[in-house]
Amino acid sequence: MYALYIANKNYSSWSLRPWVLLRTLDIAFEERFVPFLQGSSREAFRRFSPTGLVPCLVDGAVTVWDSLAIAEYVAEDHPRVWPADRAARAWARSASAEMHSGFSSLRTICGMNVGVRVELFDHRKAELAGDLARLEELWADGLDRFGGPFLAGGEFMAVDAFFCPVAFRILSYGLDLGPAAMAYAERLRALPAMQDWYRAALAETLRDDPHDAEIAQMGTLTEDLRAV
Incomplete structure (x- = not known):
């Protein structure tokens, strides 16, 4: 195992x-x-x-x-883990690799912090604009090309897993995306495994100060749902 x-x-x-x-x-x-x-x-x-x-x-x-x-x-x-169709598999791998090495503004400004809610400063929102536009474009391409409800077709695969942290970031930082992108993010968060991860994250009492300190540089903490 x-x-x-x-x-x-x-x-x-x-x-x-x-x-x-x-x-x-x-x-x-x-x-x-x-x-x-x-x-x-x-x-x-x-x-x-x-x-x-x-x-x-x-x-x-x-x-x-x-x-x-x-x-x-x-x-x-x-x-x-990947689509059976070669073209779909190539797309899924490309999208996963793009998330793996790209979206630097999104990952830097919106570090994953599942249990908090943050109102980003306006200048940080402006810095995110390019990454969010590309994110919507990429998700729309996959959903339209392969018919959804997941990025490479009807089943959850690795390419969806690579964007699961983004689904939590959208919630934590109140990111504003179009209806199709928001629906996809909600679909990811509704997965039983994501629900289990979310509950476990909220229950953690361990804190990593460097991660939490990043919030003050990016916006205002409005809510902390984590266990004390």
Whole structure:
């Protein structure tokens, strides 16, 4: 059985991707939680991850330490991770890679913090405009091209998992997208695995100060739903 190392569910967008993929596709794995620790996370994570980062998947003697690489590795035994059609598979991989390496403003300004609600400063909203326009364009392309309700067709796949953190960011930061994009984000948040992750994130009492400190630079904290 796979062992998947993850960090705090409230903050770790990278951990969410393979976790929600495996859970939603009913692929068995053992969750191994290692929290962010002030000033020493990388040293703690180095015990299982060559980069000192999460997520990290361990399959016997094999270690896979990047969310995109994890998706590809798992797909070798579970083809449902990607579309069966070659053209659809190419699109899904391209969209996943774009999220993996792009959308830098969105990821920087709206760091994943599941349990908070933030009103962004106006200048931060302006900085997000390009990324949000591209996000809507990309989602609309997939939904229109393959017929929905997910990005590459009728089933949840890796490409959807890569955008699950965005679905939480939309909620946390009140991001304003068009009706089709908002409906897709709501569809992701309604997945049982996403609901389980959300409840667990709210229940966490561990805090990572650097993650929380970012909020003051980006906007005003209006609500904190996390357990005390």
